Amino acid sequence: MENEKPTQSLSQSPPTQGTKKGAQVFCEILQREGVDLMFGYPGGVVLPLFDALYDSPIKFVLSRHEQGATHMADAYARTTGKVGVVLVTSGPGACNTVTGLATAFMDSIPLVVFTGQVKTPLIGNDAFQEADTTGITRPITKHNYIVKDPRDLVRTIHEAFHIARTGRPGPVVVDLPVDVSVADIAHHRGREEMDLPGYKIRSEGHLRQIKRAAEAINASERPVIYAGGGVILSDASPELRAMVNKANVPITTTLLGLGCFDESDPKSLMMLGMHGTAYANYAIQECDLLVAVGARFDDRITGDVKRFAPQALIVHIDIDPSSISKNVKVDIPVVGDARNILSRIIEFIESKPREAWFARINEMKRKYPLTYDNSSEGIKPQYVIEEVCRQTEGRAIICTGVGQHQMWTAQFYRFSLPRHFVTSGGLGTMGFGFPAAIGAQIACPNETVVDIDGDSSFSMTLNELPTAVEHKLPVKVCVLNNGYMGMVRQWQELFYGRRYSKSYLQNPSFAKVAEAFGAIGLTATKKTEVPKVIEQMLAADTCCVVDFHVEREENVWPMVAAGKGLHEMDGLPTDTSERV
Amino acid sequence: MKRTISVLVQNQPGVLAHVAGMFAARGFNIDSLAVGRTEDPNLSRMTIVVLGDDATLEQVRKQLGKIVPVVKIFDFTGQNLIQRDLMLIKVAAPPEKRSEIQAIIDMFRAKVVDIGPKFVMVEVTGPEEKVEAFIDICRPYGVKDVVRTGMIAMPRHGKSEK
Ligand SMILES: Cc1cc2nc3c(=O)[nH]c(=O)nc-3n(C[C@H](O)[C@H](O)[C@H](O)COP(=O)(O)OP(=O)(O)OC[C@H]3O[C@@H](n4cnc5c(N)ncnc54)[C@H](O)[C@@H]3O)c2cc1C
Numbered sequence: 001m002e003n004e005k006p007t008q009s010l011s012q013s014p015p016t017q018g019t020k021k022g023a024q025v026f027c028e029i030l031q032r033e034g035v036d037l038m039f040g041y042p043g044g045v046v047l048p049l050f051d052a053l054y055d056s057p058i059k060f061v062l063s064r065h066e067q068g069a070t071h072m073a074d075a076y077a078r079t080t081g082k083v084g085v086v087l088v089t090s091g092p093g094a095c096n097t098v099t100g101l102a103t104a105f106m107d108s109i110p111l112v113v114f115t116g117q118v119k120t121p122l123i124g125n126d127a128f129q130e131a132d133t134t135g136i137t138r139p140i141t142k143h144n145y146i147v148k149d150p151r152d153l154v155r156t157i158h159e160a161f162h163i164a165r166t167g168r169p170g171p172v173v174v175d176l177p178v179d180v181s182v183a184d185i186a187h188h189r190g191r192e193e194m195d196l197p198g199y200k201i202r203s204e205g206h207l208r209q210i211k212r213a214a215e216a217i218n219a220s221e222r223p224v225i226y227a228g229g230g231v232i233l234s235d236a237s238p239e240l241r242a243m244v245n246k247a248n249v250p251i252t253t254t255l256l257g258l259g260c261f262d263e264s265d266p267k268s269l270m271m272l273g274m275h276g277t278a279y280a281n282y283a284i285q286e287c288d289l290l291v292a293v294g295a296r297f298d299d300r301i302t303g304d305v306k307r308f309a310p311q312a313l314i315v316h317i318d319i320d321p322s323s324i325s326k327n328v329k330v331d332i333p334v335v336g337d338a339r340n341i342l343s344r345i346i347e348f349i350e351s352k353p354r355e356a357w358f359a360r361i362n363e364m365k366r367k368y369p370l371t372y373d374n375s376s377e378g379i380k381p382q383y384v385i386e387e388v389c390r391q392t393e394g395r396a397i398i399c400t401g402v403g404q405h406q407m408w409t410a411q412f413y414r415f416s417l418p419r420h421f422v423t424s425g426g427l428g429t430m431g432f433g434f435p436a437a438i439g440a441q442i443a444c445p446n447e448t449v450v451d452i453d454g455d456s457s458f459s460m461t462l463n464e465l466p467t468a469v470e471h472k473l474p475v476k477v478c479v480l481n482n483g484y485m486g487m488v489r490q491w492q493e494l495f496y497g498r499r500y501s502k503s504y505l506q507n508p509s510f511a512k513v514a515e516a517f518g519a520i521g522l523t524a525t526k527k528t529e530v531p532k533v534i535e536q537m538l539a540a541d542t543c544c545v546v547d548f549h550v551e552r553e554e555n556v557w558p559m560v561a562a563g564k565g566l567h568e569m570d571g572l573p574t575d576t577s578e579r580v
Numbered sequence: 581m582k583r584t585i586s587v588l589v590q591n592q593p594g595v596l597a598h599v600a601g602m603f604a605a606r607g608f609n610i611d612s613l614a615v616g617r618t619e620d621p622n623l624s625r626m627t628i629v630v631l632g633d634d635a636t637l638e639q640v641r642k643q644l645g646k647i648v649p650v651v652k653i654f655d656f657t658g659q660n661l662i663q664r665d666l667m668l669i670k671v672a673a674p675p676e677k678r679s680e681i682q683a684i685i686d687m688f689r690a691k692v693v694d695i696g697p698k699f700v701m702v703e704v705t706g707p708e709e710k711v712e713a714f715i716d717i718c719r720p721y722g723v724k725d726v727v728r729t730g731m732i733a734m735p736r737h738g739k740s741e742k
Pocket residue numbers: 106107108167168169227228229230231233234253254255256257271272273274275276293294295296297298300301317318319320323336337338339402403406407424425426427428429487
């Protein structure tokens with residue numbers, strides 16, 4: 001990582017002895033930060049940077065839209081744990097990264113996005129392709145910078161990477177005016193060390209709190225662990241598994257926590273929340289202790305906050321103090337890194353049988369399994385997902401768009417590995433799935449990557465098909481094509497008297513679209529075709545899109561409607577809503 | 581309820597926008613905000629008076645802590661503070677009322693800083709209540725303009741500090 005880039009000449013103007021342009025320094029510092037790959041799109045004010053990249057060993061993936069580049073970098077980060085890096089131009093280029101930045105920000109994903117900017121003397125003059133990038137991105141980044149003085153360039157880049165990857169991770173924007181990229185940095189040497197007196201991270205948990213948490217677990221009769229994206233971000237999955245196994249406690253995960261625990265383990269309650277399993281939600285409402293690890297009590301998982309986990313003492317392990325007691329009052333906060341804390345808590349944990357509690361949980365699992373009716377001729381979307389899971393042995397990297405297909409994927413793919421589920425949880429960004437799959441496949445060339453997408457979501461970013469084809473990426477796309485914005489239609493069915501206002505679309509043949517871009521396109525319209533077509537898809541060594549014409553008006557169940565308590569689920573198998 | 585917090589920030593472009601933007605984005609209410617330099621040229625101090633209950637204030641503190649250039653946060657809740665607001669106020673003062681107004685000014689230990697044919701400009705400093713009481717008492721005469729700095733505050737010497 002420390003290898004300095006050999007000083008090569010800029011292609012047009014070979015630098016004279018002792019001079020070094022900002023753009024060259026930019027490439028060198030990126031390498032020093034361990035960057036070997038970036039995503040993006042060129043434009044006027046970043047031409048000096050692109051020119052320097054021409055000679056650089058850093059691999060560059062050209063997207064077809066800057067939003068795509070940010071989602072690719074985001075998935076690269078989610079699957080590897082490394083910082084995703086993006087370079088785009090000023091004005092329109094920077095503005096196109098906004099959705100990707102907000103997506104990464106909501107899910108705490110480390111990105112560094114470099115945006116070009118007009119030259120410093122023109123800033124504020126409504127110059128050509130000028131936008132106030134730091135102003136626009138401030139609320140959707142962990143931090144952002146504009147480098148107005150070439151002397152600050154090196155320090156700023158180091159700080160950006162440090163901030164993006166440490167603590168609660170997040171995206172950082174560095175806005176680079178073009179005059180800084182062409183400035184002779186050798187003559188503008190500044191302080192290179194980081195200057196962040198206010199940036200403090202508490203990663204070690206407080207020993208007293210750790211002991212209190214362990215004692216609470218030992219004393220509890222009906223505990224539940226609720227694990228979230230923070231476990232994955234801190235790579236704490238092995239520690240979590242060890243702790244859960246030692247303590248012998250049932251565990252549920254959020255959408256973003258899927259994969260941090262093996263869902264085939266009997267202690268797993270799978271996902272909780274609005275579309276979680278009935279037994280996870282009931283367990284939350286009945287438990288006497290709730291241990292949240294790296295999760296932020298999002299409103300999609302609490303239902304009516306006032307009636308959430310009414311009998312429980314609440315322990316919360318989180319690196320961000322502002323996550324604690326934000327939505328739900330916490331009794332035992334433990335601030336620090338999940339991996340750190342879990343590995344220390346385990347020393348104080350006693351193993352307990354908890355037979356009555358597990359008996360109750362198993363009864364609920366029997367009574368309210370996740371099911372769907374697969375008796376029709378047509379293709380049930382859930383069936384496609386089960387079949388993909390079966391054929392990939394639950395080991396593929398799965399990406400999704402946003403909507404019903406996303407929830408079914410969470411429910412019917414059995415996750416067992418961390419960093420194998422890539423989905424936009426907090427922002428819920430349609431169009432995330434396909435560029436994310438591209439980024440994941442680039443990051444993990446030896447893994448099977450499947451994007452389980454919605455027809456409307458895929459339509460938002462299928463312009464990235466040539467990116468996948470150009471880079472010979474064998475990304476698989478399963479379009480669960482119901483001809484609707486299914487999630488919107490479901491709400492209109494349930495809450496707006498079936499008035500399907502603007503939620504249906506006229507779709508193209510996605511197979512033909514794929515073919516036009518040089519990918520493989522397949523279509524399935526009958527249930528019996530499903531196993532075969534998935535086999536074909538998985539065998540393909542180039543990008544392959546399968547258009548599954550699924551049952552159009554299938555709904556996602558169970559569901560906790562807005563404002564309801566977590567135990568007040570609709571669409572349970574026997575439809576006997578259990579009161580707690 | 582009004583609470584005073586004092587925030588040391590790195591002197592960088594955009595810090596004020598960041599702090600103010602965070603308050604707006606998260607729906608916290610600012611009653612006043614005063615910014616100025618400190619004895620250290622790299623640091624500025626913001627004194628922020630926030631409206632909210634304990635839980636809100638806790639979130640305000642935590643969210644401020646996440647802003648990278650924020651170096652330190654002091655929550656003055658429950659502390660014995662010296663609080664000052666500086667006001668310039670223009671009060672209508674026809675000649676026949678001037679002595680009456682002057683008496684009020686003296687009572688408040690305020691100061692006349694400018695006199696025109698129709699108005700006097702008065703400088704008032706003190707805790708917020710005093711400044712507001714002055715405005716109220718001047719209202720019957722006619723208040724033309726008010727400019728205030730917003731509150732600044734510093735705790736009195738405590739037990740730890742001898
Ligand atoms: C259509 C739709 C439906 C949804 N339905 C559901 C649903 O039914 N159920 C559900 O669960 N979600 C659902 N979601 C997702 C939901 O909106 C949230 O995104 C999700 O619940 C948040 O997951 P999380 O709490 O794990 O938080 P994350 O956003 O992953 O937050 C991570 C937490 O971990 C902390 N953290 C970060 N790093 C560390 C570290 N190193 N150590 C310790 N802590 C750390 C962070 O400070 C933060 O508090 C849905 C989303 C969509 C779009």
